[in-house]
Amino acid sequence: MSDSDIIATPPHEPGHPQEDRVHDEEDRLRPEFVREVLDAVADGDDETARALVSELHPADIADLIELAPGDERADLIEALAGIVDADVYAELNEHVREDMIDEMEPQQVADLAAQLDTDDAVALIEDLEEDEQRAVLRAMEPDDRAAVEEALTYPEETAGRLMQRDLIAVPEHWKVGQVIDYLRSSDELATDFWEVFVVSPDHHPVGTCKLSTILRSSRAIRVSEIMSRKQTLIPVDMDQEEVALRFQKYALISAAVVDPSGRLVGMITVDDIVHIIQEEAGEDVLLLSGAGDGDINEPIAMTVRTRLTWLIINLGTAILASSVVGFFQGEISRFALLAVLMPIVSGMGGNAGTQTLAVAVRALATNQLTSSNTMRMFGRELTIALSNGLSLGILIGTGVGLIFSNPLLGVVMGSAMVINNLIAGLAGILVPVMLDRAQIDPAVSSAVFVTTATDCMGFFSFLGLAALTGLTG
CATH class of the missing domain: 1.10.357.20 (SLC41 divalent cation transporters, integral membrane domain)
Known part of the structure; x- marks a missing residue:
């Protein structure tokens, strides 16, 4: 997770003019700021609109799009071309995102999906019509397509849909120095992770090793000497609500996902679980009242x-x-x-x-x-x-x-x-x-x-x- 993911906006400081103008006391976009951006777009002043939005976090840009009236969203996104990227689409409300995706060509959707982690890419295209879904998958790179197609074979709201395929796994006989060199050896490796998974020769997880432990250990020490053999494994077909409960119960930051044979196939991280906990908590309340999704953006x-x-x-x-x-x-x-x-x-x-x-x-x-x-x-x-x-x-x-x-x-x-x-x-x-x-x-x-x-x-x-x-x- 990058610093920009941890800190959504610049620190709130009394008298900070930009922050006071953009966000209210509860960190919501101010109505006058939203109106200012939309007025700039309506006047054809895309440069001003982009300047106002350029420093916002992707989640705030997603909020801006959701707060805009439905008939003004397309013009807003067009004016913010280059700023509204894959990360913004990943943050959008699912109903708003579906409306935006419906207006895109398959190649555009494929390009967006290629920039996201597998779980976010799946969320982007899983609700498309079957023919549209096939068109998007055909436009994707073979490796990305294979990962998304595999995820789509799992039932909705299971660990298989939620997990990321990009992870770091090493054998237990390696030394710390080998692990560090391996992490520095290729740009193709995962970039966002908190622990290294230790696997057996048949790729079954046998333990985990925190990055902090690796960095504080001598290069000559074997991974088997510093790893923790206690780990919480998530079956690939486990319901996402059960996954969230395990993260909550065992205070997990990330967890390995295994297939029915016990092989490591992915990982789930706590940032995804936060969304699940919020979603499931609200869902039960709404279901009790028979109010459906309770989403104000729902048709x-x-x-x-x-x-x-x-x-x-x-x-x-x-x-x-x-x-x-x-x-x-x-x-x-x-x-x-x-x-x-x-x-x-x-x-x-x-x-x-x-x-x-x-x-x-x-x-x-x-x-x-x-x-x-x-x-x-x-x-x-x-x-x-x-x-x-x-x-x-x-x-x-x-x-x-x-x-x-x-x-x-x-x-x-x-x-x-x-x-x-x-x-x-x-x-x-x-x-x-x-x-x-x-x-x-x-x-x-x-x-x-x-x-x-x-x-x-x-x-x-x-x-x-x-x-x-x-x-x-």
């Missing part, structure tokens, strides 16, 4: 389709909940106050279920909740649900009894609140665990089941208790 038609699908499903569950109410039409007609109070029971149950569900989904995603502690988690959440239910039940039951001068109504209200909180706690933990055991992402559909359970049981418990106690008689 409107795609967003409507995703959200509408879940809204229609929720409409079905709402009809199911209303059918429960229908069973008690007589009770409600005789005691209309039930219609006023019953949404409180179902609503509070839904809130409690959402809390438990969020905790369970996160615990599953971070491997905190496993088969070895599932029963303990059930006990914990049910205890919390009972405690909250009793507290809320006493509070609302007492209030309802006093306000409406009807102690029996207060008892029914409080009891229903306790029952529905227990249902919420049970559903909030049971649903995601069952979906996870069935190899279904619990973030995708758990909320629908939990909400349905709390709505139906909230209405049923409240109205059912009212009928059983003779409250409506």
Whole structure:
């Protein structure tokens, strides 16, 4: 990683005129700066636009392109020709990047891909239509094409798609001096790495050696004497979320990727993992709400389709909940106050279920909740649900009894609140665990089941208790 990758912008210094004009306190591009660049492009003053942008980090240039209105992006990129390079495209939002790539010739895309690491090159072309993808691959150099084609054979969001093929691997019988000479011998070797992988004659990783260790060791020492044999190996077909968890758990900077036979085929570095952690964390929250990608650059038609699908499903569950109410039409007609109070029971149950569900989904995603502690988690959440239910039940039951001068109504209200909180706690933990055991992402559909359970049981418990106690008689 170069210095420019570590420091995105010049240091923030009070009174620094350029920095104050470009970035705000949270390191975002200022609206007036964005407008200044776009106005320069609109006026045909490309020289001014280039001067304003020339010192920005690729990530900031990508932000500038994303902040520009869709119909102004093409002119902006044309005005910044030579500045908007492969590194900028690698930083772009995927939806914006796809729009830009669609306007390019295959040779232009191939030239961009050739300047990137394999993982970034794959991200650049993996979403192209099949015929466009083939055209781009044909335009690439044979070595680059072979690396990208191999990566595309692995499933999406796996280590095979995420890994870089450029790495440094040496045999353990080499001496430190040989390693240093080897690193200086060719411009074709990888340039961004933090450790050297040590391999056996059949190219199986047997250890790692940090660059700092190599630089501080005598040239005559063998690599086998200074390397660490403890290493975390990443299977090539491992899901990227699991890869991120390993990096987080073992505080990794880089890790070797191995194929099913155990051969070293690539490496994954922490800069890629940071993106994965951010992506996966946001993804689970959005999936729980049925909001799709939640990307403001996503095409409107795609967003409507995703959200509408879940809204229609929720409409079905709402009809199911209303059918429960229908069973008690007589009770409600005789005691209309039930219609006023019953949404409180179902609503509070839904809130409690959402809390438990969020905790369970996160615990599953971070491997905190496993088969070895599932029963303990059930006990914990049910205890919390009972405690909250009793507290809320006493509070609302007492209030309802006093306000409406009807102690029996207060008892029914409080009891229903306790029952529905227990249902919420049970559903909030049971649903995601069952979906996870069935190899279904619990973030995708758990909320629908939990909400349905709390709505139906909230209405049923409240109205059912009212009928059983003779409250409506």
